[in-house]
Amino acid sequence: xxxxxxxxxxxxxxxxxxxxxxxxxxxxxxxxxxxxxxxxxxxxxxxxxxxxxxxxxxxxxxxxxxxxxxxxxxxxxxxxxxxxxxxxxxxxxxxxxxxxxxxxxxxxxxxxxxxxxxxxxxxxxxxxxxxxxxxxxxxxxxxxxxxxxxxxxxxxxxxxxxxxxxxxxxxxxxxxxxxxxxxxxxxxxxxxxxxxxxxxxxxxxxxxxxxxxxxxxxxxxxxxxxxxxxxxxxxxxxxxxxxxxxxxxxxxxxxxxxxxxxxxxxxxxxxxxxxxxxxxxxxxxxxxxxxxxxxxxxxxxx
Amino acid sequence: xxxxxxxxxxxxxxxxxxxxxxxxxxxxxxxxxxxxxxxxxxxxxxxxxxxxxxxxxxxxxxxxxxxxxxxxxxxxxxxxxxxxxxxxxxxxxxxxxxxxxxxxxxxxxxxxxxxxxxxxxxxxxxxxxxxxxxxxxxxxxxxxxxxxxxxxxxxxxxxxxxxxxxxxxxxxxxxxxxxxxxxxxxxxxxxxxxxxxxxxxxxxxxxxxxxxxxxxxxxxxxxxxxxxxxxxxxxxxxxxxxxxxxxxxxxxxxxxxxxxxxxxxxxxxxxxxxxxxxxxxxxxxxxxxxxxxxxxxxxxxxxxxxxxxxxxxxxxxxxxxxxxxxxxxxxxxxxxxxxxxxxxxxxxxxxxxxxxxxxxxxxxxxxxxxxxxxxxxx
Amino acid sequence: xxxxxxxxxxxxxxxxxxxxxxxxxxxxxxxxxxxxxxxxxxxxxxxxxxxxxxxxxxxxxxxxxxxxxxxxxxxxxxxxxxxxxxxxxxxxxxxxxxxxxxxxxxxxxxxxxxxxxxxxxxxxxxxxxxxxxxxxxxxxxxxxxxxxxxxxxxxxxxxxxxxxxxxxxxxxxxxxxxxxxxxxxxxxxxxxxxxxxxxxxxxxxxxxxxxxxxxxxxxxxxxxxxxxxxxxxxxxxxxxxxxxxxxxxxxxxxxxxxxxxxxxxxxxxxxxxxxxxxxxxxxxxx
Numbered sequence: 001x002x003x004x005x006x007x008x009x010x011x012x013x014x015x016x017x018x019x020x021x022x023x024x025x026x027x028x029x030x031x032x033x034x035x036x037x038x039x040x041x042x043x044x045x046x047x048x049x050x051x052x053x054x055x056x057x058x059x060x061x062x063x064x065x066x067x068x069x070x071x072x073x074x075x076x077x078x079x080x081x082x083x084x085x086x087x088x089x090x091x092x093x094x095x096x097x098x099x100x101x102x103x104x105x106x107x108x109x110x111x112x113x114x115x116x117x118x119x120x121x122x123x124x125x126x127x128x129x130x131x132x133x134x135x136x137x138x139x140x141x142x143x144x145x146x147x148x149x150x151x152x153x154x155x156x157x158x159x160x161x162x163x164x165x166x167x168x169x170x171x172x173x174x175x176x177x178x179x180x181x182x183x184x185x186x187x188x189x190x191x192x193x194x195x196x197x198x199x200x201x202x203x204x205x206x207x208x209x210x211x212x213x214x215x216x217x218x219x220x221x222x223x224x225x226x227x228x229x230x231x232x233x234x235x236x237x238x239x240x241x242x243x244x245x246x247x248x249x250x251x252x253x254x255x256x257x258x259x260x261x262x263x264x265x266x267x268x269x270x271x272x273x274x275x276x277x278x279x280x281x282x283x284x285x286x287x288x289x290x291x292x293x294x295x296x297x298x299x300x301x302x
Numbered sequence: 303x304x305x306x307x308x309x310x311x312x313x314x315x316x317x318x319x320x321x322x323x324x325x326x327x328x329x330x331x332x333x334x335x336x337x338x339x340x341x342x343x344x345x346x347x348x349x350x351x352x353x354x355x356x357x358x359x360x361x362x363x364x365x366x367x368x369x370x371x372x373x374x375x376x377x378x379x380x381x382x383x384x385x386x387x388x389x390x391x392x393x394x395x396x397x398x399x400x401x402x403x404x405x406x407x408x409x410x411x412x413x414x415x416x417x418x419x420x421x422x423x424x425x426x427x428x429x430x431x432x433x434x435x436x437x438x439x440x441x442x443x444x445x446x447x448x449x450x451x452x453x454x455x456x457x458x459x460x461x462x463x464x465x466x467x468x469x470x471x472x473x474x475x476x477x478x479x480x481x482x483x484x485x486x487x488x489x490x491x492x493x494x495x496x497x498x499x500x501x502x503x504x505x506x507x508x509x510x511x512x513x514x515x516x517x518x519x520x521x522x523x524x525x526x527x528x529x530x531x532x533x534x535x536x537x538x539x540x541x542x543x544x545x546x547x548x549x550x551x552x553x554x555x556x557x558x559x560x561x562x563x564x565x566x567x568x569x570x571x572x573x574x575x576x577x578x579x580x581x582x583x584x585x586x587x588x589x590x591x592x593x594x595x596x597x598x599x600x601x602x603x604x605x606x607x608x609x610x611x612x613x614x615x616x617x618x619x620x621x622x623x624x625x626x627x628x629x630x631x632x633x634x635x636x637x638x639x640x641x642x643x644x645x646x647x648x649x650x651x652x653x654x655x656x657x658x659x660x661x662x663x664x665x666x667x668x669x670x671x672x673x674x675x676x677x678x679x680x
Numbered sequence: 681x682x683x684x685x686x687x688x689x690x691x692x693x694x695x696x697x698x699x700x701x702x703x704x705x706x707x708x709x710x711x712x713x714x715x716x717x718x719x720x721x722x723x724x725x726x727x728x729x730x731x732x733x734x735x736x737x738x739x740x741x742x743x744x745x746x747x748x749x750x751x752x753x754x755x756x757x758x759x760x761x762x763x764x765x766x767x768x769x770x771x772x773x774x775x776x777x778x779x780x781x782x783x784x785x786x787x788x789x790x791x792x793x794x795x796x797x798x799x800x801x802x803x804x805x806x807x808x809x810x811x812x813x814x815x816x817x818x819x820x821x822x823x824x825x826x827x828x829x830x831x832x833x834x835x836x837x838x839x840x841x842x843x844x845x846x847x848x849x850x851x852x853x854x855x856x857x858x859x860x861x862x863x864x865x866x867x868x869x870x871x872x873x874x875x876x877x878x879x880x881x882x883x884x885x886x887x888x889x890x891x892x893x894x895x896x897x898x899x900x901x902x903x904x905x906x907x908x909x910x911x912x913x914x915x916x917x918x919x920x921x922x923x924x925x926x927x928x929x930x931x932x933x934x935x936x937x938x939x940x941x942x943x944x945x946x947x948x949x950x951x952x953x954x955x956x957x958x959x960x961x962x963x964x965x966x
Contacts, residue, residue: 032816104713203420204395209393260811
């Protein structure tokens with residue numbers, strides 16, 4: 001590493017343009033939103049600068065708090081499901097023979113490179129009333145009805161009523177699991193792949209079974225990866241906008257949608273700004289916890 | 303000394319041990335993928351209370367064999383019996399063996415006590431008993447004070463002791479050690495060699511050690527199996543392995559050896575007559591059967607150097623000194639005979655005054671007793 | 681031998697020929713893997729397949745057709761969106777790559793006051809929720825009274841893309857041996873010559889990978905574009921979004937498929953460049 005003073009001209013040439021862009025088109029916009037978050041909404045929906053915590057207090061009113069809590073709940077459930085699916089998946093890839101490992105890994109990453117909007121839209125086609133799932137259920141229903149018909153009980157099942165799978169909280173969770181699964185598998189895989197397999201063998205050798213080994217050795221040693229995966233998934237799910245917008249209904253408005261609403265139809269930018277900063281604070285705190293945990297782990301292992 | 307060697311020369315120990323076997327390996331094959339045989343039809347008995355070494359260059363299959371004993375690899379065919387029980391289908395956690403890993407695999411998230419107690423805890427031993435047994439095991443490896451330390455606060459040697467205690471606390475019938483000393487520096491390695499021998503005598507169970515270091519195997523084990531390309535080439539006690547290697551590979555792998563290729567020309571008075579290019583016809587006592595192309599071999603330290611023809615029935619040849627190397631305790635002399643065949647000779651520097659008065663370019667006689675000559679048919 | 685005394689070890693047997701850690705050979709794990717991949721791929725394949733389905737409403741297969749691609753290609757608003765997307769993506773890629781490479785190099789190489797904080801700041805655009813960045817850009821452009829259009833979208837794309845490029849370039853330069861530069865200077869090259877002849881060639885794979893990443897980010901972005909685009913500056917994803925909101929038709933599938941193919945092609949190109957340069961580096965290092 002070189003000291004910047006060694007060649008000041010080169011340093012400034014490289015340093016200034018990106019920094020200027022970062023300050024002008026990132027830091028200042030955030031600062032404006034931060035200032036707005038203490039402002040007031042004028043009668044015509046314009047933003048008036050003020051020093052008031054009314055917007056933050058308003059976000060703690062039950063209707064808004066409810067949305068925040070529900071967002072946390074949805075993100076939590078999504079994270080839990082992602083870990084449940086992602087851990088065995090990552091184990092499978094990490095313990096596959098070198099020949100298949102890269103192929104399996106690529107198969108996990110590939111959907112991740114498909115447009116988020118497109119991937120979410122694909123689920124509309126699957127879950128809607130005349131979508132693939134209902135089509136399959138209807139087919140099974142028809143099959144069963146035929147069987148019952150042969151048994152002389154033709155009307156026992158009634159007519160097929162398509163399930164309402166779309167525009168509710170479950171659809172949002174499915175969509176979030178779908179788009180965030182690769183973010184969970186990759187850090188888990190990275191940790192498990194680096195893990196010295198002789199730790200697992202030592203545990204088995206000393207008399208522990210596979211499950212005991214998983215809980216006493218594999219999981220504790222993979223803990224940093226599990227935390228990273230969970231944090232990543234939680235942060236991404238909490239701040240989502242598109243998934244609940246497309247797949248959700250009135251019962252699944254999340255904080256991202258609430259923010260967008262303030263900057264859209266509701267035209268209450270100060271309140272939207274306050275919500276926006278609340279979401280960012282939560283994100284930063286989680287990232288800080290993760291960084292802290294990672295540093296602690298490093299100290300323990302080396 | 304010479305006498306026993308002579309006797310043994312006509313009937314070397316073939317490496318059978320009359321102790322009751324604790325491990326019986328029968329025609330074990332391990333194939334990885336198509337055609338690659340890591341372990342190729344190995345049969346071995348390892349006796350109770352033995353310190354047994356699997357020795358060979360890297361990739362010879364010794365580690366795979368050890369891992370099959372532990373249950374981490376499944377043999378493609380063949381049988382392994384430990385303590386009289388067939389091990390086919392028995393998971394590692396149900397085998398009466400424990401292993402010390404090359405990387406030690408001391409769990410980094412548990413302190414020394416938790417590490418050593420792990421194997422007892424997972425099998426449901428009562429906490430009180432765990433406590434006393436862990437304390438016992440730690441004092442056995444001289445780590446009594448270190449129970450509360452975390453592995454990252456230990457040196458490499460100490461971590462290895464934890465790994466040893468952790469395996470021994472289970473009272474296994476066999477302790478498996480996978481290259482246990484390879485990660486230690488030279489000084490510590492020698493100390494640990496003695497320590498392991500002491501430990502094995504104390505606990506009295508069978509140790510099976512995998513190593514690529516011949517000194518390690520020779521100094522610690524009471525019997526050694528030399529492996530090459532998945533096959534066991536020879537099983538013998540250390541001294542027999544050194545003095546009576548049964549093949550060119552073993553002769554060359556264990557210590558230094560001068561090899562001369564030749565042809566059998568006949569048998570006379572119980573002596574094998576061998577024609578070797580650059581040497582006179584050599585007569586060597588030999589009990590086996592040999593014909594065609596064979597090799598004779600002589601250890602560098604068994605060759606004498608002299609200014610004059612030693613005569614007698616010694617095997618002898620003349621050569622010119624090409625290279626000299628001084629090692630303190632001994633000197634190595636490299637010679638070439640008229641046909642350009644290289645021969646090396648080791649001279650002990652037994653006293654301070656006997657620095658060899660040899661210089662490069664000297665023409666000297668080399669000679670050795672016919673009974674010191676090895677006949678290698680393989 | 682004593683095998684007649686059957687031991688208690690027989691209670692739990694290894695499955696034939698499967699070693700304890702060969703999890704991937706166990707049926708239950710294979711089922712999990714298979715299930716996960718069906719879950720990951722069925723939606724995408726269904727979407728692509730039904731873009732060729734000769735039926736407007738039905739999800740049963742009615743026959744193969746290119747009709748919806750023809751429709752998508754002749755749809756003038758899609759044309760406009762595609763053109764906007766390409767303009768925005770090209771400018772954003774070029775600017776992001778240059779800015780990202782510069783700051784990536786700075787962060788990898790120099791010690792300067794406030795570096796720790798700067799390092800955190802440069803990662804913020806990567807980690808903050810998209811919707812927060814989107815509304816912040818919207819607030820900013822309205823505060824400076826800049827009309828929403830192609831320019832505002834491009835500026836926003838650069839703002840969140842170049843930190844990604846910086847991360848990629850920085851990672852690439854971690855493997856660079858500074859002794860190479862010293863050798864070049866020792867042999868008489870100037871600092872400028874050294875940069876172009878020694879440092880930059882080593883940087884190139886990182887720069888290319890970063891550029892392709894910036895391009896995919898720009899092509900794919902919906903949320904931030906949604907907040908910063910005005911009438912006439914709609915991009916392809918935003919256009920698809922408005923079509924999706926309107927109705928689910930095979931035409932949307934066709935447009936989506938085009939987008940998938942485009943990003944996939946770019947990604948594959950990026951990965952090939954990366955792996956080729958990795959191989960080269962490996963070879964060079966013996």
